[in-house]
Amino acid sequence: xxxxxxxxxxxxxxxxxxxxxxxxxxxxxxxxxxxxxxxxxxxxxxxxxxxxxxxxxxxxxxxxxxxxxxx
Numbered sequence: 039x040x041x042x043x044x045x046x047x048x049x050x051x052x053x054x055x056x057x058x059x060x061x062x063x064x065x066x067x068x069x070x071x072x073x074x075x076x077x078x079x080x081x082x083x084x085x086x087x088x089x090x091x092x093x094x095x096x097x098x099x100x101x102x103x104x105x106x107x108x109x
Contacts (some may be wrong), residue, residue: 053091054091054096057094058091058103060087060090064086065083065086066079080099
């Protein structure tokens, strides 16, 4: 049981890191393509990745609740 929890926590942390990196890359591309002149691209990418991660967690929680209710 503990191994399963550690596995999911580790996967969630890796997902958070991946989404933050992807968010930073996308903000950098938009900054160059649209000439937005962001000063702190890293912070904007971090925030967008964090929001994406929170939205995914919320969606997974809703899906789990619906699945549990339908059983």
